[in-house]
């Protein structure tokens with residue numbers, strides 16, 4: 001399973017990653033970070049396909065995706 005790491009305190013809650021995710025598994029947390037923003041979190045990790053679109057779309061470089069050497073198939077919902 002790919003590992004998605006969101007650095008909560010870098011996130012400004014812009015939702016670009018939420019819109020970019022083809023699996024629609026990113027949501028804003030109900031909690032706020034040290035900047036006062038609700039931050040992005042992956043809510044259904046097993047469905048992540050490791051495409052990295054979330055990380056590429058983040059203007060604040062708040063997301064890292066570790067998926068090297070793995071093969072994942074699209075998981076429709």
Ligand code: SF4
Pocket residue numbers: 002004020021022023024025026042047048049050051052053054055065
């Ligand atoms: S790597 Fe792709 S599927 Fe996984 S959370 Fe990011 S955008 Fe969604």
Ligand code: SF4
Pocket residue numbers: 006010011012013014015016017018039040057058059060061062063
């Ligand atoms: S794109 Fe980046 S700054 Fe915007 S909600 Fe996602 S993680 Fe936060």
